[in-house]
Amino acid sequence: MVDQLPNRGLETEMLEEMGFSSIDDLFSDLPEHVRMSEPLPLPPPQSEEEIIADARRLLGANLAMGEAVSFLGAGIYRNYVPASVFQLITRGEFLTSYTPYQPEVSQGMLQAMWEFQTLISELVGLPIANLSLYDGSTAAAEALTCAVRVHTRKASQSDTVYISELVPPDRMSVMHNYCQGAGITLKLLKHNADGTLDIDSVHSAAGSCGVYVEQPNPLGILDGGLTQIKEIIGKNTALIVGVQPVSLGLVEAPGNYGADIIVGEGQPFGSPPTGGGPIYGIFACSKPYLRLMPGRIVGRSIDVDGKEAYCLTLSTREQHIRRHRATSNICTNETLIALMGAMHMSLLGPEGLEHLAYRNMTACVLAKQKLSEISGVSVPHISSSHFNEFVIELPRSAADCLKYLDSVGIIGGFDLNRWYNGRTNWLLVSVTDQTKAAEIDLLAAQLAEWCSMKEVVA
């Protein structure tokens, strides 16, 4: 018995009133040969109590990061979302609403998203932000196609964009899928041995449609050289910067060093890691990109009485109007998660943001120092500033090290051989505002223990 169908038991009455005798009559338009003849081979319905018991059993078998000691990041980060965010997001008026096509009864979400646009705009230093894309990778991919739409006609390297060679393969794969249809060529920008971008290689990108780099980069390095890029590539090539938004409490907003489009994983603001989704992608840009950018935008307007009111605007870019000439196919986005982000950012305030960034960076400094003291472990980019993560080089493979750490209850980080073939001994260690000093000590002790072992752990 399913408890979600209020008209169960009323079927016959309702059908008779319409002049039908059975439910089958309502499906009489299905041609015989496409009708399903057997019941669905699925298990019986469950009660709410049974479902929650199964959910607890199955999800309880997953190892939540909070149950272990975790140094895993690489794009998704442990964070703390204030309790009031979770309480407010259960308001059914937000939770169970749909896209605000009727603005008169959707002012709450529209205004909240307009405020979200403002929060993101202020954070990254660009005047325009949309109200979210799916995640950081799709935001980056859409930024590339947007840059080509804007610049390709005047570009000497038309349909070409340059991206940092450190961009993780999974993110690059998303970029490839989004770009190949438009005939866009992705070329790689080299990095120096110290992990920073090879600025000389950026000269080759002049005349292309866009340059995509990340700050901090995928090795956690804050690269001061990125501030020189815009001058090299000029105004006819878009500078696209992928950011970790929390870092911007201390790190200069890329909009202030020439970025034209800024994207990133919004997750640290408002969303727990959740296995990587639903999270939300940040997309912000400067004015020349506005009319060719993807995603929904809210504008402030007035109603017929002249009262302040909000509505979706510039919709003629979107698929429901422009169809195959739309700037993107996106319809459903991540509004609710963006709303959680807005709530979190509102609670932080500017000083709270700065404090949060300090907590991240000091934890990183402490971890780097402690791990670099271990005999057998080196920190290849030790002289750089890092945010959220850094590389350690191990005497043996990172895969073996992770196995050992796992056996003592530590999720030790990310094996960089999975991104960069041949870097078998590189481990990406992530620390966030959630990392405790005692956890760093524990990791250091266990790493020392593993380094001292002669044999590889089976």
Add this chain to the structure above:
Amino acid sequence: MVFDEGGGCLSRLFDFAGGTGMGYSQPEPLLSKNKVALPPNLMRKELPRWPRLSEPEMVRHYTWLSRRNFGIDTGFYPLGSCTMKHNPRVNEVIAQLPGIADIHPHQPEHHLQGLLSIYHEMQHMLAICSGMDDVTLQPVAGAQGEFTAVRCVQEYFRKRGETQRTKVIVPDSAHGTNPASAAMAGYDIVEIPSLENGRIDLEALKAVIDDTVALMMITNPNTLGLFETDVPEASDIVHAAGGQMYYDGANFNAILGRTSPGLMGFDAVHFNLHKTFSQPHGGGGPGSGPIGVKSHLAEFLPSPVVKTRPIVGDEAKFAVDDMWYTWYEPEHTIGKVQQWHGNAGAIIRCWAYYRRYGYGLKDMSEHAVLNANYLRHALHREAKKAGVSHMFVDGAEAEVAKHEFTLSLQPAKEAVGVSAMDVAKGLLDMGYMAPTVYFPLVVPECMMFEPTETESRDTLDTFAKDFAQVLKVDAQTLHEAPITTPVRRVDEVYAARNLCLKHPFDEE
């Protein structure tokens, strides 16, 4: 206390700029702040002009905003094509468990056997319901599902050397995402006209089909809520020319357990899990848009999908049943369309929703169709009683509708100058969300109703009576509607001409 007024201390986030505190206290950093060194040119000079709110102020601000928003929880939400069904709250509780909220997509398989088993169960269930052979849960929205399937088909043809297939056919009544998704993959779009009643025109299809066509995309039931009986023939025509058939699952809620895209001859399908399986729509997202494919496309799916294998060695201590769940990379995978493993949190909610129905998913679809037909009947019945039955006609002639149906308000427009939009705004004043208006375009002055299976007969009857009452209201009053909402008709032209996309700090 401020309710609906635009002014007042609670209304504007960026008016809270002068506070000194933080909305929540944080622990101190692990080291003193002067231990942090940044390249000098990367030091942020000015913090963002974010507001400074205490927690009580923040809670009141967002509570106030929520009261200016309409959700399914607020009232009846018959928004056609959006499947606004009730969202069971146990799903929300489950989605907050640490075993989903606090897991990382890069954790090893033995940390995530529970998640992988749920993924596997969902892949299996969706394959059964759709008549497909393999499923990926990676796409995070319906449009991304479309794009993913188009990419799989594209790579399939490239591998076969059929690179001359550069076209995708879509009916003119299709959702805008169909042509947009196919164009993003690099296809030329061939739009074919629908028949007058909104159905596929097989002659129009025959006129454009040849070996340059890769794919035809069809929604069934179509966007008018009618079952396309000619789909099997369309499928034969496209397959005979070597093309593939794509099923847009936006209207899947109408047919579960009664028919399937597989039985209709489709090769690939996307599901809007958030619609059919009730992930709350959250003001426009998140969603989840898995796709299913027949076996010839399976090795092109995005990576990874979940497969099973026997348990080896000490894996037993992590296993959730007698199989090991493992990530699998399809041989000719198109790669990734989203960096992680899809919207895991949404998939968990939809799994909980599915578990509540099991094989009873058929009942779900039957009640969705029952309610739609009953509402259509009740709207005509009440209009007759109220003497306003001359104000509208069915958008398309049909003995039965599926999960949704259209009405044309063209007669009202001609008789008294009342448009579908006027009626929609009048319904807002009655405390309802308006049906979808002006879609699909083939119906003049279109209103599209989708009650879903979770509304009671009483609600449908009451709504039908109120709808008739709105049609009795004089034209002038309806042009002025709504008057009871937080704001009245919003000037969208003003918004576009006087772009104000963020708080104008500099003007204050």
